[in-house]
């Protein structure tokens with residue numbers, strides 16, 4: 405039975421992956437700061453920034469690592485760039501090195517479309533921006549410490565692949581939403597809470613910034629494929645369809661049969677204007693997103709109701 409170490413396995417995406425892999429017959433160890441009880445998953449309490457503890461606690465017989473632990477807030481990364489560097493980059497370097505020394509064969513990390521950053525880096529005119537789709541071949545111009553640490557971690561991983569032969573794949577995720585995300589503060593849970601609490605939400609800027617939203621089960625599928633088929637290098641993982649924030653609100657209204665009350669506030673800066681992704685590489689590797697936006701949003705809404713989240 406293969407032994408997979410998941411870092412950040414108590415979090416939104418890491419817990420879904422851990423439970424899925426345990427159900428598929430893997431031995432799963434979850435390294436996280438926060439304890440979470442999950443059937444078939446062993447918990448290892450560890451701060452991955454602490455190299456000595458990580459070395460002492462990291463299992464000796466791991467076959468693969470799925471690295472999800474990170475500071476995930478882009479705005480938080482602007483407030484504390486050094487903190488995000490320590491968690492997202494320095495700790496990734498420790499994990500790669502420990503993996504190398506322990507003979508781990510595969511290492512897959514959650515990267516982000518934030519590595520792309522500006523879509524107009526090379527003097528392209530803004531009328532072109534709407535048509536540009538991110539591909540794995542494009543150069544990276546991250547706008548925030550969060551995006552920069554993810555890009556730098558990808559570079560380190562590439563070097564470990566080439567120098568030491570460890571399979572290293574980064575999955576550049578778009579905006580992930582799904583069931584069991586009540587603890588998150590991203591746009592989809594904020595909209596759901598506003599419906600349930602009958603409050604208004606704030607939209608940054610004009611609400612026309614477009615994003616690609618991918619349902620959690622599709623992300624779990626992608627990581628499972630990456631692990632089992634040994635994906636190497638960067639792969640963009642998204643739904644392949646983008647919506648503006650105003651379109652997303654309209655989709656929530658259709659999916660839940662509730663009106664969403666919102667107001668516009670000034671943009672916080674550092675936000676990418678648009679994210680449109682080309683998922684041909686992932687599709688060529690067997691990935692096929694299964695959830696439409698309405699289906700996914702309806703599942704999230706009912707999950708919030710069933711769990712009594714508000």
Ligand SMILES: NC(=O)c1ccc[n+]([C@@H]2O[C@H](COP(=O)([O-])OP(=O)(O)OC[C@H]3O[C@@H](n4cnc5c(N)ncnc54)[C@H](O)[C@@H]3O)[C@@H](O)[C@H]2O)c1
Nearest residue numbers: 412414415416417436437451452472473474514516577580
């Ligand atoms: N959610 C998204 O939309 C999205 C999009 C792109 C990329 N990602 C990436 O996917 C990964 C998982 O995101 P998520 O939404 O599940 O985040 P999350 O915040 O729900 O989970 C992160 C987990 O990492 C743990 N963690 C943080 N710092 C740690 C440390 N120093 N030591 C040990 N554990 C630590 C946290 O306790 C938490 O359980 C992250 O790497 C994130 O950057 C997420």
